[in-house]
Amino acid sequence: MISMGFEKFGFVSYVSQAKIGEFTEYLKKNQLMGTKCKKCEKVYFPPRGDCISCLGDEVEWVEINGDGKLVTYTEVNFAPTGFQEDVPYILALGLLNSGQQVFARFSKDVSLEQVKSGMAVQLVPCQIDEDRVTYEFQIP
Numbered sequence: 001m002i003s004m005g006f007e008k009f010g011f012v013s014y015v016s017q018a019k020i021g022e023f024t025e026y027l028k029k030n031q032l033m034g035t036k037c038k039k040c041e042k043v044y045f046p047p048r049g050d051c052i053s054c055l056g057d058e059v060e061w062v063e064i065n066g067d068g069k070l071v072t073y074t075e076v077n078f079a080p081t082g083f084q085e086d087v088p089y090i091l092a093l094g095l096l097n098s099g100q101q102v103f104a105r106f107s108k109d110v111s112l113e114q115v116k117s118g119m120a121v122q123l124v125p126c127q128i129d130e131d132r133v134t135y136e137f138q139i140p
């Protein structure tokens with residue numbers, strides 16, 4: 001089990017940087033996009049406006065393949081004010097085949113009994129309501 005303050009995981013907290021503001025627009029179009037550092041070519045998902053590897057600050061958009069495997073997961077039963085109706089849900093750490101580690105929820109239609117570390121998962125864009133988009137893991 002993992003504990004990293006998952007309950008604080010927000011839907012949009014990673015889009016605060018202006019440079020990667022288009023991220024949600026891509027998600028709305030059902031595209032999973034990450035950023036690639038123009039200098040060292042490291043690919044980030046979720047996207048970053050700068051590169052923590054070489055400290056380069058020029059990035060470009062690249063489409064991310066959502067295929068990967070489940071590293072670990074936890075069931076979240078408590079949520080901060082305003083998010084109570086979301087619980088319980090399964091929060092997962094996945095490793096994409098392209099190398100990125102991604103935290104995301106499992107799709108609501110996936111139950112805890114179906115989930116096993118090491119299994120194949122697929123990260124897909126997901127529309128929460130009219131305004132909010134995110135991405136989630138599904139069983140491929």
Ligand SMILES: [Zn+2]
Nearest residue numbers: 037040051054
């Ligand atoms: Zn770099």
